[in-house]
Amino acid sequence: MHILRVFNTNVVLARDADGGEVVLTGRGLGFQARPGQEVDPTKVIRVFRPEDGRNADNFGEMLAALAPELVHLVDRVLAPVWAELRREPSSTTVLALADHLSFAIKRIERGMDAVYPLRAEVAHLYPRELHWAENVVAAVNDELELDLPADEAIPIAMHLVNAAFDSGNLALTYRMTGVFSQVFEVIEGAFSQPLDRDSVNVARFITHLRYFFVRVHSEEQVQDHPTSFLDAIATAYPDAHRCARRVADILELRLGQPITEDEISYLTLHVARLTQAASIRKPEK
Incomplete structure (x- = not known):
């Protein structure tokens, strides 16, 4: 070289x-x-x-402005994350996290507090990434003898969500989180009962939504099934299908793209699984 x-x-x-x-x-x-x-x-x-x-060049300039020990620490702490994701380390994520932590350290030294209002959403939607982020904060505090607050894990978790889906756009990840929260509000409102955010079915639904969001962003929505298949799902789960259409309306407004009938059918199946598992009463028509 x-x-x-x-x-x-x-x-x-x-x-x-x-x-x-x-x-x-x-x-x-x-x-x-x-x-x-x-x-x-x-x-x-x-x-x-x-x-x-x-x-x-910009990447190098940013990297050169950071303390080497902080960059190496972030790189080392994220190793288990890449292993669990079964992917190569992301240079962009390492730089982004090191840059965030560098600013957070300066902020703490100046006595400036940061408010992160998304803790509940992140804990419910991204428990895996939040756990990783908490490990990052603990490692930084331990090795650099700092006292970063626990809430610093929230923005770090968002960076890791971003990394897991290779979106390359942190703003898109924050937007995705807001949309997800609204989707759950729609479902819970339709069935007049809160969902168990810690359940396996909710975790599956979140995973589905995350990949759906990526598909919409890439303009690659599912649209392969025959009409008979879609009609069968709507007939089998009428309440869930009505709710799924409400969810689709919200998604179309927030994402600025029409949602295909295939995607609505998948939403129907997930809503049906969520509501049946939770024994939620049928919504009023």
């Missing part, structure tokens, strides 16, 4: 053997280095490959 740009003594931009631009970190990697020189592989600790079309 050859150096393209030196950001500081520990961070450089380089071109790899495949011709792509990568950001490299390592103690002394950029010391007295010049563009065009060969990278010393013995000094390279981590190779970051900017994803989602991110500009490599």
